[in-house]
Amino acid sequence: MKLLVAVKEVATVEDSFEVDGTEIDDRYLGARLNEWDEYALEEAVQLREAGVADEVVTVTVGPEEHEQSIRKALAKGADRAVRVWDDALADADLLDVRAKTDVLRAVVEEEEPDLVLTGVQSGDDSWGATGVALADEVGYQWAAVVNDLEHDLADGTASVRRELEGGVEELTDVELPAVLTVQTGINQPRYASMRGIRQAQRKELAVKDFSALGLDPSAVEGSLERTAMYEPESESDVAVWEGSSDETAGALADLLREKGVAP
Amino acid sequence: MSAVLVVADHRQGELRDVSYELVSAGDGLAEQSGGDLHLAVVGGDVDRFADELDLAGVDAIHTIARGEEFNHDVYVESTEQLVESIEPTYVLGPNSVNGLDYLPAVANRLGRPLVTDAIDLETDGDRLELTRECYGGKVETTIELEGEAVVSVREGEWPAATEPGDASIEPFDVTIDEDAVGSTVTGFEEVTGGDVDITEADVLVSIGRGIEDEENLDLVRDLADALEATLSSSRPIVDNGWLPPNRQVGQSGKVVTPDVYVAIGISGAVQHVAGMKGSDTIVAINTDPDAPIMDIADYAIHDDLFDVVPALIEQFE
Numbered sequence: 249m250k251l252l253v254a255v256k257e258v259a260t261v262e263d264s265f266e267v268d269g270t271e272i273d274d275r276y277l278g279a280r281l282n283e284w285d286e287y288a289l290e291e292a293v294q295l296r297e298a299g300v301a302d303e304v305v306t307v308t309v310g311p312e313e314h315e316q317s318i319r320k321a322l323a324k325g326a327d328r329a330v331r332v333w334d335d336a337l338a339d340a341d342l343l344d345v346r347a348k349t350d351v352l353r354a355v356v357e358e359e360e361p362d363l364v365l366t367g368v369q370s371g372d373d374s375w376g377a378t379g380v381a382l383a384d385e386v387g388y389q390w391a392a393v394v395n396d397l398e399h400d401l402a403d404g405t406a407s408v409r410r411e412l413e414g415g416v417e418e419l420t421d422v423e424l425p426a427v428l429t430v431q432t433g434i435n436q437p438r439y440a441s442m443r444g445i446r447q448a449q450r451k452e453l454a455v456k457d458f459s460a461l462g463l464d465p466s467a468v469e470g471s472l473e474r475t476a477m478y479e480p481e482s483e484s485d486v487a488v489w490e491g492s493s494d495e496t497a498g499a500l501a502d503l504l505r506e507k508g509v510a511p
Numbered sequence: 512m513s514a515v516l517v518v519a520d521h522r523q524g525e526l527r528d529v530s531y532e533l534v535s536a537g538d539g540l541a542e543q544s545g546g547d548l549h550l551a552v553v554g555g556d557v558d559r560f561a562d563e564l565d566l567a568g569v570d571a572i573h574t575i576a577r578g579e580e581f582n583h584d585v586y587v588e589s590t591e592q593l594v595e596s597i598e599p600t601y602v603l604g605p606n607s608v609n610g611l612d613y614l615p616a617v618a619n620r621l622g623r624p625l626v627t628d629a630i631d632l633e634t635d636g637d638r639l640e641l642t643r644e645c646y647g648g649k650v651e652t653t654i655e656l657e658g659e660a661v662v663s664v665r666e667g668e669w670p671a672a673t674e675p676g677d678a679s680i681e682p683f684d685v686t687i688d689e690d691a692v693g694s695t696v697t698g699f700e701e702v703t704g705g706d707v708d709i710t711e712a713d714v715l716v717s718i719g720r721g722i723e724d725e726e727n728l729d730l731v732r733d734l735a736d737a738l739e740a741t742l743s744s745s746r747p748i749v750d751n752g753w754l755p756p757n758r759q760v761g762q763s764g765k766v767v768t769p770d771v772y773v774a775i776g777i778s779g780a781v782q783h784v785a786g787m788k789g790s791d792t793i794v795a796i797n798t799d800p801d802a803p804i805m806d807i808a809d810y811a812i813h814d815d816l817f818d819v820v821p822a823l824i825e826q827f828e
């Protein structure tokens with residue numbers, strides 16, 4: 249059984265930052281492997297370690313700089329990686345769900361995985377939609393926001409729990425092949441070991457452009473246009489205590505006593 | 512004339528609040544674009560749900576009596592077929608866990624652009640402007656698109672519609688390809704158990720990722736003890752296994768309404784705020800003065816929790 253895990257490098261923002269046009273100024277951006285994808289990857293690696301899967305392949309739509317995060321995924325146990333990039337992607341100012349779906353479809357068709365795992369959402373844009381759109385596009389079954397997966401896929405069914413609102417879980421059986429969007433907390437993602445990091449350098453990381461995947465540049469001509477980005481106007485009328493920590497703690501202690509806490 | 516179709520959200524026999532909010536959001540769009548507002552109720556007690564959602568602004572309610580609970584295949588096919596019949600410019604659904612399980616597929620089938628988690632919508636009937644958050648609420652962006660779209664709206668952003676209306680209520684026939692239904696819901700389970708019920712607490716000391724390490728939890732345990740308060744947390748603390756699930760506040764955890772909620776090292780992501788915004792008094796201790804939690808906090812200390820918390824414990828010794 250082959251597993252494909254969609255992993256993405258996401259931008260992180262410093263506490264203080266500036267907006268430049270419709271983007272956050274680069275100077276205030278950092279990068280990390282998307283939090284949700286770390287759990288999807290760990291689940292896949294555990295399935296291979298349990299002997300349920302034979303191979304874990306990651307797929308990333310991103311520029312060369314993102315290879316640092318891809319190597320991290322390889323160090324944590326993925327067997328090989330595919331990275332898709334193309335001038336058409338570099339030129340697009342907003343990659344919408346449609347565009348991501350089209351690109352990932354080409355990779356799914358090439359790899360023919362039995363199970364695709366993605367994160368529930370990415371930590372930067374938080375669309376939360378690519379996994380389900382992809383499933384529908386390639387004719388796979390799917391389940392969104394999965395926080396438990398039984399490691400027994402032998403009968404061609406994935407038994408999952410979907411985490412609904414308010415502490416309620418839905419138990420669902422999903423026929424394979426399928427796409428599952430994985431929620432944080434489904435497992436405890438491992439840290440990469442020194443050995444893993446060394447091995448990652450030698451693992452295959454294939455780079456494909458649109459022509460290699462038989463994609464047309466029009467695949468990323470989205471219909472959405474980002475017209476503004478700004479820091480939300482704070483509606484807050486929060487009272488901020490200033491001073492040393494003794495002073496601020498004192499002010500808070502007074503408030504708490506006033507509210508009848510621990511008199 | 513651009514019609515709007517909203518799809519209601521329900522679970523275990525009850526409409527979810529977002530269904531009423533969707534009526535407001537849809538009504539706004541219908542008014543701005545001069546079109547009709549259609550509403551779909553798929554599955555469950557459709558007649559009762561239709562009566563409950565017969566609210567001012569809704570022109571037509573389409574009931575689709577298929578199954579008791581949400582099934583994404585049924586929702587996708589129903590919505591797709593309704594869209595083909597009504598031809599609405601905009602399809603609106605909830606950005607709930609179930610919304611995210613079917614709306615992306617609806618948009619994909621219809622070949623329409625999808626925008627999720629919208630917090631504001633504005634249209635002139637042709638161009639739609641949507642507002643959404645990025646980077647965990649640190650910035651907002653506006654997105655524009657021309658023509659048809661599928662949109663999921665954030666829960667709790669629009670007021671719930673309450674005024675009674677006089678919509679036409681009619682069953683809508685859908686053809687569902689049973690072979691295409693590849694997932695089966697086998698049950699529901701409530702996450703229960705654990706040592707305390709945080710919804711009963713008068714005072715909550717709530718800790719987030721700012722605590723950094725499991726061993727640092729003792730610090731906030733000491734604070735909770737000193738304040739005779741109960742310890743709760745944001746999601747990452749539970750995901751890491753540092754506290755049991757019954758301590759988690761938020762969308763997928765517990766909704767709490769204590770007299771005092773002290774949020775320590777918690778940024779205030781929308782899914783967290785959903786669980787604690789009803790607290791009487793909210794205090795935030797956070798190094799980031801612009802963290803979203805500040806928008807709903809009554810009092811704040813913009814400082815390092817590792818300095819403030821020990822000083823606070825000392826105040827109660």
Ligand SMILES: Cc1cc2nc3c(=O)[nH]c(=O)nc-3n(C[C@H](O)[C@H](O)[C@H](O)COP(=O)(O)OP(=O)(O)OC[C@H]3O[C@@H](n4cnc5c(N)ncnc54)[C@H](O)[C@@H]3O)c2cc1C
Pocket residue numbers: 368369393647718719720721722744745746747759760761762763764765775776777778779780781782783786796797798799802814815816817
């Ligand atoms: C479907 C879904 C459901 C979810 N359900 C929930 C839910 O029920 N509950 C929930 O909480 N989350 C939920 N989340 C996750 C949510 O999106 C956030 O990821 C999470 O709430 C972030 O937790 P946090 O605020 O502790 O961490 P972060 O967002 O990382 O914030 C940490 C904060 O600590 C501050 N900080 C760091 N160091 C210090 C210091 N030394 N002193 C003071 N402050 C410091 C930082 O400035 C920052 O503001 C859900 C997400 C999804 C997609």
